[in-house]
Amino acid sequence: MKFLYDEFFDDLSGNENLRVENGQVAIRHRTWTPKEILELAELTDGSNPILEEVFDSWFEDRLALKCESAEDFLREYELEERFLKLSEMFKKGSVVPFVGAGMSIPCGYPGWTNFLRQQRKQTLLDEAEFERMLSSGLYEEAAQALCDNLNEGFHEVFNNAFGSERQLSGPVRMLPYIFKKNVITTNFDSVVERAYKEANFAFTEKIIGYDADDIRVQLGKRERFLLLAHGKASSPKGRVLTKSEYVQHYGESGGVASSIDAICAQTTLLFIGCSLSVDRTLTEMQAFAKKLGHHNVPAHYAFLSMPVDERGEPDQVARVRRQRELAACNIFPIWYPAGNHNDAIEALLLKLFSS
Numbered sequence: 001m002k003f004l005y006d007e008f009f010d011d012l013s014g015n016e017n018l019r020v021e022n023g024q025v026a027i028r029h030r031t032w033t034p035k036e037i038l039e040l041a042e043l044t045d046g047s048n049p050i051l052e053e054v055f056d057s058w059f060e061d062r063l064a065l066k067c068e069s070a071e072d073f074l075r076e077y078e079l080e081e082r083f084l085k086l087s088e089m090f091k092k093g094s095v096v097p098f099v100g101a102g103m104s105i106p107c108g109y110p111g112w113t114n115f116l117r118q119q120r121k122q123t124l125l126d127e128a129e130f131e132r133m134l135s136s137g138l139y140e141e142a143a144q145a146l147c148d149n150l151n152e153g154f155h156e157v158f159n160n161a162f163g164s165e166r167q168l169s170g171p172v173r174m175l176p177y178i179f180k181k182n183v184i185t186t187n188f189d190s191v192v193e194r195a196y197k198e199a200n201f202a203f204t205e206k207i208i209g210y211d212a213d214d215i216r217v218q219l220g221k222r223e224r225f226l227l228l229a230h231g232k233a234s235s236p237k238g239r240v241l242t243k244s245e246y247v248q249h250y251g252e253s254g255g256v257a258s259s260i261d262a263i264c265a266q267t268t269l270l271f272i273g274c275s276l277s278v279d280r281t282l283t284e285m286q287a288f289a290k291k292l293g294h295h296n297v298p299a300h301y302a303f304l305s306m307p308v309d310e311r312g313e314p315d316q317v318a319r320v321r322r323q324r325e326l327a328a329c330n331i332f333p334i335w336y337p338a339g340n341h342n343d344a345i346e347a348l349l350l351k352l353f354s355s
Contacts, residue, residue, distance in 0.1 A: 063350055070351035073344070077306070077335045083348075086301050086334070087355035089268045094298075096263070097175060099185040099192050102273030106170025106342055109189050115161055116142050122157070123149040137277060144243035155236055162188040163233035168195055171346045172273075176201040178353045182219075183226050184263065186274075186281065188233040188241075193226055208238035210255035215262050227263070229256060229281070240280075250280050257284045264288055264297055264330075271302035272345060276326065285329040294330055302326065303348050306335040 012018050017028050024031040032040075041050040074080050089095050101112055110118065113134060120130050125145055133142045147154040172191055175183065176199035183203075185192050196202055204223035207215060208231055215227065231239035240249045240256060249256040263269070264285055276282060289297055307318035319335070326333055336344035 063354060066347040066350040067354055069343070070347040073337055074334070074351075079334055082301070082332060083334055083351070085299075086268075086270070087352060089298075090352055090355060093181065094268050095179070095270050096182050096184060096267045097179050098269045098271045098274060099172070099175070099183060099187060100271065100274030101187055102275070102341060103170065103172040103175075103345075104187055104189050104191045104273070107168055107172070107189075107191055108166040109191070110161055112139065116146065118161075119146050119150070119154075119157055122153075125149060140241075140243040140246050140280075143241050147242045158188075158241070159233050161233075163190075165190060165194065168198060170342050171349060173198070174346065174349050174353075175272075178349055181224055182267075184229055184269070185226070186230045186240075188230065188239075190232070196226070208232075209240065209259050210238045210249050211259070215259045219262065219266055227259065229259065246280055250284065260284050261288050264300070265292075266298075268298045269300040269331075271300070271304075271331065272349075274302065276302055276304065276331065282326075282329050282331075285331070289328070289330040297330055300329070300331045302331050302333050303345055304333045304335055305338045305341060305344075308338045312338070 012027060019026050021031065024033055025037060038048070038051040038054060042048040071080075074083050086095070101109070105111055116134065116139065117130075120127065120142075123146065130142060130145070133139075133145070150157065166189075168191065172195050175192070176196045180201065183192055183196070193203065193206070201224070203226040205225035207225055207227050209227060209229035228238075230241065231237065238249070239245055251257075260281060261284070265288075285300075304322075307315040307322060309315045309318075323333060334348065336348060
């Protein structure tokens with residue numbers, strides 16, 4: 001009955017035979033998702049120019065919307081010139097992302113504070129005293145107290161929380177397409193490494209933070225490396241987590257501080273997903289900038305959530321105080337609106353990508 005095909009195709013254009021229902025295309029009794037329709041366009045050689053064309057069009061629209069969003073809050077917070085300077089450094093290839101825990105939380109990993117609170121419940125540590133340590137920024141001491149109480153069990157619960165491979169999600173998956181060279185992280189999970197591997201940009205080298213000599217060698221090479229500044233969840237070797245481990249690796253005989261100095265002297269760091277509160281890394285950066293002189297070391301930048309008051313309005317006093325604290329470390333914040341961190345960071349990353 002192929003002689004009826006012409007009439008069949010004409011008839012399909014009618015609303016009773018061709019319609020869209022709940023985001024699916026229905027042709028009589030069959031339905032297809034847009035994804036299935038585009039995948040059907042794949043050629044025998046595996047290419048799919050139609051899919052690529054539709055995706056490129058969609059991405060251009062998304063890029064324009066995200067850039068417009070970033071431009072809006074950069075203008076609102078009067079940060080256009082600072083972002084322009086960051087963009088100039090980015091174009092020169094001298095910006096290295098410093099990835100914090102905020103980039104792993106969308107993947108299902110616990111934030112550091114939440115992890116500490118969860119594990120305290122497995123001990124007999126006094127809750128009020130433990131909360132006092134956290135509110136005072138004594139995270140090293142809190143981790144040390146947990147380690148001392150849980151003994152050998154501490155590494156097991158720590159590895160359970162951060163050593164598993166959870167599904168990648170959030171703006172961390174954009175990093176390989178924006179930053180093609182080196183990456184630094186104080187995270188213990190494998191999120192950054194897997195994100196780059198997923199994008200077919202696997203790192204040539206992985207370096208643990210205490211190996212300062214290796215850092216200096218790798219900075220002079222073209223290979224792409226991942227610096228795990230505080231080690232990884234699967235191994236206590238080189239781990240920087242408890243008070244005693246911070247003393248060991250940030251002390252005069254430790255190598256982590258030297259690694260940070262080497263990087264700060266040669267690159268512009270962009271902190272992403274980092275709270276930048278009470279932190280040994282900041283203390284070391286402040287000491288390094290003071291030692292060499294702030295004008296003799298590169299400026300660094302950070303994407304940070306705008307401090308807000310109890311009403312959710314921008315807190316000018318807290319903002320100025322934070323800016324002063326960070327300026328002492330040669331770090332200059334690029335604020336984004338509090339609330340939806342993922343969307344704001346994605347907007348800033350895409351704005352930097354398109355610069």
